[in-house]
Amino acid sequence: MSTDNGPDEMTKKCWDEKYYQPEIERMDQEDLKLLQLERLKKVAEHCYRNIPFYRQSFDAVGFNPETIESLADLQKMPFTLKQDMRDAYPFDLFAVDVRDASRIHASSGTTGNATVVGYTTSDLENWGDCFARAIALVGGDSTSIMQVSYGYGLFTGGLGAHEGGNRIGATIIPMSSGNTKRQVQMLKDMGSDILACTPSYAMLIADTAVEMGYDPATDFKVSAAILGAEPCSEGMRNEIERKLGVTVVDIYGLSEVMGPGVSCECRYQDGLHVAEDHFLIEIVDPDTLEPVDEGEWGEVVFTTLTKECSPLIRYRTRDISRIIPGECACGRTHRRMDRISGRSDDMLIIRGVNVFPSQIQQVIADFSEVTSYYQIILSSKGPLDHVALMVETVPEFSFDEVRRIEDLQKRIMAELKSNLQISVEVRIVEPKSIERSEGKAKRVIDLRKAGE
Numbered sequence: 001m002s003t004d005n006g007p008d009e010m011t012k013k014c015w016d017e018k019y020y021q022p023e024i025e026r027m028d029q030e031d032l033k034l035l036q037l038e039r040l041k042k043v044a045e046h047c048y049r050n051i052p053f054y055r056q057s058f059d060a061v062g063f064n065p066e067t068i069e070s071l072a073d074l075q076k077m078p079f080t081l082k083q084d085m086r087d088a089y090p091f092d093l094f095a096v097d098v099r100d101a102s103r104i105h106a107s108s109g110t111t112g113n114a115t116v117v118g119y120t121t122s123d124l125e126n127w128g129d130c131f132a133r134a135i136a137l138v139g140g141d142s143t144s145i146m147q148v149s150y151g152y153g154l155f156t157g158g159l160g161a162h163e164g165g166n167r168i169g170a171t172i173i174p175m176s177s178g179n180t181k182r183q184v185q186m187l188k189d190m191g192s193d194i195l196a197c198t199p200s201y202a203m204l205i206a207d208t209a210v211e212m213g214y215d216p217a218t219d220f221k222v223s224a225a226i227l228g229a230e231p232c233s234e235g236m237r238n239e240i241e242r243k244l245g246v247t248v249v250d251i252y253g254l255s256e257v258m259g260p261g262v263s264c265e266c267r268y269q270d271g272l273h274v275a276e277d278h279f280l281i282e283i284v285d286p287d288t289l290e291p292v293d294e295g296e297w298g299e300v301v302f303t304t305l306t307k308e309c310s311p312l313i314r315y316r317t318r319d320i321s322r323i324i325p326g327e328c329a330c331g332r333t334h335r336r337m338d339r340i341s342g343r344s345d346d347m348l349i350i351r352g353v354n355v356f357p358s359q360i361q362q363v364i365a366d367f368s369e370v371t372s373y374y375q376i377i378l379s380s381k382g383p384l385d386h387v388a389l390m391v392e393t394v395p396e397f398s399f400d401e402v403r404r405i406e407d408l409q410k411r412i413m414a415e416l417k418s419n420l421q422i423s424v425e426v427r428i429v430e431p432k433s434i435e436r437s438e439g440k441a442k443r444v445i446d447l448r449k450a451g452e
């Protein structure tokens with residue numbers, strides 16, 4: 001029943017991969033570990049000296065940063081939680097005076113205090129370098145034109161990509177998000193080579209271009225898209241690649257740790273190389289907090305190695321991933337993390353079953369009749385949770401035959417049931433029934449509390 005809706009190789013434009021910092025990106029693993037150890041000592045002492053929170057938490061477990069002898073000593077250090085960052089609002093986790101910072105970013109703070117992160121000039125340069133590696137690996141350099149359609153502002157997407165473009169010397173078009181027809185016009189008229197935005201927005205730009213009468217795969221010069229800030233399933237990636245005629249690379253990052261560029265896929269699209277000279281990655285069992293074996297799934301934990309203003313020790317991201325064992329064909333030696341399989345914060349508990357929206361996305365990606373525009377609506381029916389999935393069809397799908405629609409509904413329901421062990425009411429809807437997003441898509445509407 002799985003249908004091949006993969007990208008048409010003929011329409012994907014080719015590019016030659018480059019390295020932005022080959023001496024670091026292809027560094028010998030042993031040398032890299034020595035560099036990490038040296039930087040770990042420095043950052044631990046920096047935290048201990050300049051951030052009372054860390055002095056107290058290190059003292060509480062009897063940890064002295066001066067005793068660090070190997071990377072394994074990391075295990076002796078306490079974790080940092082998102083709540084610790086909220087409690088530190090606004091500047092209690094800054095290791096430098098706020099007036100010595102060059103810039104501040106912050107999360108939206110919809111569920112409590114915002115998390116505030118500061119960057120010194122050097123922090124911004126390092127951030128730019130991390131993003132610039134992503135630009136180089138899609139063939140970009142100082143002659144490239146990059147359209148940045150991530151939102152600019154306190155959100156790290158726009159200015160993070162911008163910083164990367166600056167470091168590599170590219171021509172940047174700072175579109176921010178919104179005004180999608182204008183985005184399409186600029187993408188065409190400016191002859192942009194690279195598009196940077198969220199996967200949802202790339203999809204909307206592609207669809208809008210088609211509506212405006214273009215075939216982006218042939219009419220536009222854009223050859224690569226660096227997409228991040230939300231999960232992108234393989235099906236969605238294929239759809240964007242086919243519609244825009246580009247190669248999509250997934251870039252990962254979170255504002256608490258830096259922003260986009262903590263890790264990025266290479267052209268082999270098999271895991272995201274972590275910028276291991278700037279970040280130490282650990283995968284731990286979310287229950288026991290013990291490290292898992294290489295290749296096993298668990299919660300991703302990062303320690304920043306070079307940040308001056310907002311360093312973090314063992315920050316629990318709540319993202320679930322794993323380290324992909326083995327070497328990558330691209331020659332980069334930095335280890336790869338797998339695509340995020342879910343975020344423990346996004347996890348839905350439906351009738352006692354743990355479900356990630358990304359699992360639902362993966363199931364529908366196998367049906368060629370539908371697109372990756374979907375929405376999950378949770379409500380209460382008596383004491384039980386009721387789950388509805390709205391999913392849009394491809395434009396070619398005919399709504400004239402009721403039997404075809406019912407058949408499709410049944411097949412998707414059966415597949416969801418066998419994959420997720422929950423009953424889902426599937427509503428097949430016409431294209432454009434679901435509200436479009438210029439940033440991160442709103443995938444879940446939870447009406448359960450309101451209905452009580």
Ligand SMILES: [Zn+2]
Nearest residue numbers: 266328330332
């Ligand atoms: Zn690679």
